[in-house]
Amino acid sequence: MSSQKETISWIKLQSTFLPLKNPISDAKVLTGRQKPMTEIAILFCEVETTEGHRGLGFSYSKRAGGPGQFAHAKEIAPALLGEDPNDIAKAWDKLCWAGASVGRTGLAAQAIGAFDVALWDLKAKRAGLSLAKLLGAQRDSVRCYNTSGGFLHTPLEELLVNTDISREKGIGGIKLKVGQPNWALDIERVSKVRAHLGDAFPLMVDANQQWDRPTAMRMGRIFEQFNLIWIEEPLDCYDAAGHAALAAQLDTPIATGEMLTSVLEHWDFIRQSGADFLMPDGPRVGGITPFMKVATLAEFAGLQIAPHFSMELHIHLAAAMQREPWVEHFEWLEPLFNERLEVKDGRMIVPTRPGLGVSLSDNVAAWTRETAEFGKRA
Structure with missing residues (x-):
């Protein structure tokens, strides 16, 4: 056994663009703020140590931002070479300070997220544990809901x-997208789906930030009759006070947080009671290290957690939380990986394979536009 300290010796970055089968539209498209989404930009990070241990991480961007994440990651990647892969919090701080002049949130944090996830994946693989077990699993399955079938471009019958x-x-x-300019269409869709599902089946709605405060209150009161698990992003994603007012006055829980990209931004909502369900996104907030800080703060504040997107990562984080979350079932990322998550009896099964339990499929090479490597292979 070598007495030399194991360090990070090689890093590979890939900028990959995942094509979507059909253009995706939510309320942001119908209100004219965005165009239909046709692809997702993925930032992959592979890390290898002097002992040959490897980890895989990723971040992502919908619509703009993918090339920017890749560019920032290229600039800060050399800061990790020679570092101890065990010291993940130290690595996060070093990457943050390497690009500190552009801030600690947004694109900069999202780029760091790919490195952070890769280091956690490496650590779990080296221990021979799933990421959930490394973090301290509370359960071997987590309740889950589907979003991908409920977008606004989908006709009611479909x-x-x-x-x-x-x-x-x-x-x-089941989660449905709402927030159309014509409120009546939202009410009709939710009413028809609730009748179709029955009164007891878990149903959520997501307005994607497209209501103002009066509209959100009116719609929230109308939606009380549908026994929803939550109303998601009824207001602008930074309007903590507005969300808090809704949470205080409506029986239906309020959910938000997917667009926030730092622990501090989440703390603003937590301290103002701006959500009943907080929805941190691991890659967006900067990886597993800051995500777990958000989860701990939410737990002490009595909030529930429902991580946004990236089920391949979030199933592990959800398994480690004291209060059981909801995991969002989105099959969009499946073509990137060789493995599939199992769902049974309303729950997503936590993988037992080491680390994240995923490996890159052959599709990734075909969809990759840029790569960058640093250091030397073991």
Whole structure:
């Protein structure tokens, strides 16, 4: 056994663009703020040590931002060479300070997220444990809900078919997109889906920040009749006070947080009671290290957690939380990986493979536009 300290010796970055089968539209498209989404930019990071241990991490961007994440990651990557891979918090801080002049949130944090996830994956693999077990798992399955079948570009009849498909797969909840300029269409869709599912089946809605405060209150009161698990992003993602007012006055829980990109931004919502369900996104907030800080703060404040997107990562983080979260079932990223997550009886099964339990599929090479390598292979 070598007495020399194991260090990070090689890093590979890839800028990969995942094509979506159909253009995706939510309320931000119908209100004219964005165009339909046709692809997702993925920032992959592979890290290898002097002892040959390897880890895989990723971050992502929808619509703009992918090339910017890759560019920032290239600039800060050399700061990790020669570092001890065990010291993940130290590595996060070093990467943050390497690019400190552009801030500690947004694109800069998202770029760091790919490195952070890779180091956690490496650590779990080296220990022969799943990431969930390394973090201290509380459960071996987590309740899950589907979002991908409920977007606004989907006609109502197809929406009902999608809910049946999700239930047949064993998914435990359904989320619908709302926030259209014509409120009546939102009410009709939610009403029809609730009747189709029955009164007890878990149902959520997501307005994607497209209401103002009066509209959100009116719609929230109308939606009380549908027994929703939550109303998601009814207001601008930074309006903590507005979300807090809704949470205080409506019986239906309020959910938000997916667009926040730092622990501090989440803390603003937590301290103002701006959500009943906080929805941190691991890659967006800067990786597993800051995500777990957010989860701990939320736990002490009595908030529930429902991580946004990236189920391949979030299933592990959800398994380690004291209060059981909801995991969002999005199959969009599946073509990137060789493995598949299992769903049964309304719950997503936590993988037992070491680390994240995923490996890159052959599709990734075909969809990769840029790569960059630093250091030398072991």
